[in-house]
């Protein structure tokens with residue numbers, strides 16, 4: 001077996017391959033690591049057959065859709081997954097064949113309705129159902145502490161005690177555990193009576209995960225994250241350094257237009273000398289009047305350098321092919337002591 005555990009903060013992803021056929025799967029991938037998964041797959045000479053999400057993640061952005069598209073392979077989830085882009089939906093008792101490897105599906109709702117665990121040879125991928133020294137929470141959308149009790153005590157914990165546990169999260173740098181160790185040591189599993197377990201889960205009172213809405217929105221729809229949108233725009237436009245623009249301004253170069261896309265108030269309070277102002281919200285509708293010559297060189301400016309990147313990508317899309325974005329924004333321009341016009 002070829003096995004890689006890839007941590008992104010507390011999120012754990014897995015690359016598992018058959019060493020005989022070099023077929024492989026990716027489990028619980030994270031959006032910022034797409035290039036890393038591809039690189040690891042290439043390094044081991046593997047071909048990915050499936051990209052699996054053990055459940056609808058509410059706390060991180062899944063890379064499943066992006067990887068499925070890029071690699072041309074099915075995105076796999078449980079039948080109850082709300083995902084709009086899952087290609088292969090599994091039921092309890094189904095098994096995936098990946099070369100000589102067999103991944104057996106257990107439906108283990110409770111953390112979410114669509115949670116699955118995958119048993120493979122000497123190990124089980126437990127998603128967020130069973131963590132090392134913890135369990136998944138049951139208070140997020142579709143969670144249910146009663147179902148979590150059933151999934152743990154009637155299913156997962158009845159697996160052989162020596163089975164290795166690989167969860168979708170670990171925040172303490174622990175790679176894995178075993179079923180036996182968790183039964184003995186996991187504090188949450190010491191409440192073995194249903195009522196006591198359910199009461200404990202209801203009383204946890206955990207803060208909502210950061211990015212909850214964005215994670216659910218993108219993981220369910222396959223839509224883009226804000227970071228993903230910015231990354232796409234960043235890849236689609238060239239940038240101009242603050243110092244380069246400053247030098248050109250000082251030299252009174254008039255071969256480019258500085259376009260400030262902040263709101264009028266911010267623009268009036270101080271802008272790059274000679275800059276023009278079209279707020280981002282009006283850009284598409286005013287651009288033909290503002291820039292009759294589509295070959296004009298435009299450098300787009302905003303406060304922090306993000307909205308200007310999106311606006312520059314929009315202008316390029318519209319056919320203003322000499323548009324660049326300032327690398328940084330007016331905040332950095334001011335803090336760098338560069339000249340302002342009010």
Ligand SMILES: [Fe+2]
Pocket residue numbers: 055056057058059111128136
């Ligand atoms: Fe989760």
